[in-house]
Amino acid sequence: MKIGCPKEIKPQEFRVGMTPNAAQEAVARGHEVLIETDAGMGSGFDNDAYMAAGARIVDTAAEVFATADMIVKVKEPQAVERKMLREGQLLFTYLHLAPDPDQTHDLLSSGCTAIAYETVTDAAGGLPLLAPMSEVAGRLAPQVGSWTLQKANGGRGVLMGGVPGVGPAKVVVIGGGVVGTHAAKIAAGMGADVTVLDRSLPRLRYLDDVFGNTFNNQYSTAGATAELIQTADMVIGAVLIPGAAAPKLVTRAQLSTMKPGAVLVDVAIDQGGCFETSKATTHADPIYEVDGIMHYCVANMPGAVARTSTIALGNATMPFLLSLADKGWKQACQDDPHLLAGLNVHAGQLTYYAVGKALGIDVVSPNVVIKS
Ligand SMILES: NC(=O)C1=CN([C@@H]2O[C@H](COP(=O)(O)OP(=O)(O)OC[C@H]3O[C@@H](n4cnc5c(N)ncnc54)[C@H](O)[C@@H]3O)[C@@H](O)[C@H]2O)C=CC1
Numbered sequence: 001m002k003i004g005c006p007k008e009i010k011p012q013e014f015r016v017g018m019t020p021n022a023a024q025e026a027v028a029r030g031h032e033v034l035i036e037t038d039a040g041m042g043s044g045f046d047n048d049a050y051m052a053a054g055a056r057i058v059d060t061a062a063e064v065f066a067t068a069d070m071i072v073k074v075k076e077p078q079a080v081e082r083k084m085l086r087e088g089q090l091l092f093t094y095l096h097l098a099p100d101p102d103q104t105h106d107l108l109s110s111g112c113t114a115i116a117y118e119t120v121t122d123a124a125g126g127l128p129l130l131a132p133m134s135e136v137a138g139r140l141a142p143q144v145g146s147w148t149l150q151k152a153n154g155g156r157g158v159l160m161g162g163v164p165g166v167g168p169a170k171v172v173v174i175g176g177g178v179v180g181t182h183a184a185k186i187a188a189g190m191g192a193d194v195t196v197l198d199r200s201l202p203r204l205r206y207l208d209d210v211f212g213n214t215f216n217n218q219y220s221t222a223g224a225t226a227e228l229i230q231t232a233d234m235v236i237g238a239v240l241i242p243g244a245a246a247p248k249l250v251t252r253a254q255l256s257t258m259k260p261g262a263v264l265v266d267v268a269i270d271q272g273g274c275f276e277t278s279k280a281t282t283h284a285d286p287i288y289e290v291d292g293i294m295h296y297c298v299a300n301m302p303g304a305v306a307r308t309s310t311i312a313l314g315n316a317t318m319p320f321l322l323s324l325a326d327k328g329w330k331q332a333c334q335d336d337p338h339l340l341a342g343l344n345v346h347a348g349q350l351t352y353y354a355v356g357k358a359l360g361i362d363v364v365s366p367n368v369v370i371k372s
């Protein structure tokens, strides 16, 4: 198979879809790998590293899209990339379609087959291709939140760990999955007083067993959230209902109940955000203020630490990528129901129910599509 990896073009996105190690494994199995020139530079992988792995460097994204059977990326295809996708081509990347009708319609009309990293599942009920980036974004959230809390950035001027004689910052994390757990660990490590809210009792039991008194946990209800945000210096949004638009858990009216200069970090922004006042921002211009409350809503947080993120993502995607290349998407998905869970679009049909529900589009079962 011809596997193509273009350079990411989302603003300030320095990750790349394939590492030289992944390219080398694909080449060793007889596949041809095309990398757009300088695609890996932002992650510290130069063209020579890919050529040493047996990949071919091509000059333009247009050539990658025109030649490859499978396109491997990190971020959802941008409008100019969507125009280059074609019928029968396989796209393997993050998509986050539920809050993105334009992208969804473009993918449907391209005729391509699109497998979304964020809905591929595993036997333990997890999301193995989302997890590494959730680990990164979770660990970054208290870091960027504490920067936003600084006075010069519009925050209330509170130090995470406090100092002797002055108490620490109060941090509330809504959602105790991968992002939430990593965010809580780092915030607690910085000395903050942390409470994690989740709707899953098994998850709360797990957090209690593993982390003991390192941070508090509480069952997530509208009432508990309303009470906790009033005293919070930082609220981190980390909820997920796989594939679906994020539920709005803090309303605009509630901002006036919070302390002026408190910070909302909405990591769930790639699924539309879990605060009513969230709108996606970029690394170039990451924060804004609404009703005295600072918001940080960068939809590609891991791009800030591109080298760590590219290697972590590549470790997780490689076995799936090799299976897709070796067998073709249909056989690979027939053999692995967890990979089939990643199928969002095929030949003009939407194949993921939560996306169809969010956007009001009819859905065809992926099980039907792979048998056609
Ligand atoms: N902005 C960025 O750069 C990045 C964003 N993300 C996003 O972060 C979000 C979270 O991802 P993960 O932690 O991997 O998901 P996860 O599935 O591991 O965790 C989500 C948690 O939210 C909980 N939850 C659902 N509804 C809730 C509610 N009403 N109240 C409290 N908890 C609730 C679930 O029980 C689950 O424990 C996703 O939208 C993901 O796409 C992930 C990586 C990077």
Ligand SMILES: CC(=O)C(=O)O
Residues within 6 Å of the ligand: 075, 094, 096, 130, 133, 134, 270, 299, 300, 301, 302, 303
């Ligand atoms: C998960 C995701 O969208 C990201 O890493 O950018």
Ligand SMILES: [Mg+2]
Residues within 6 Å of the ligand: 270, 299, 300, 301
């Ligand atoms: Mg994202």
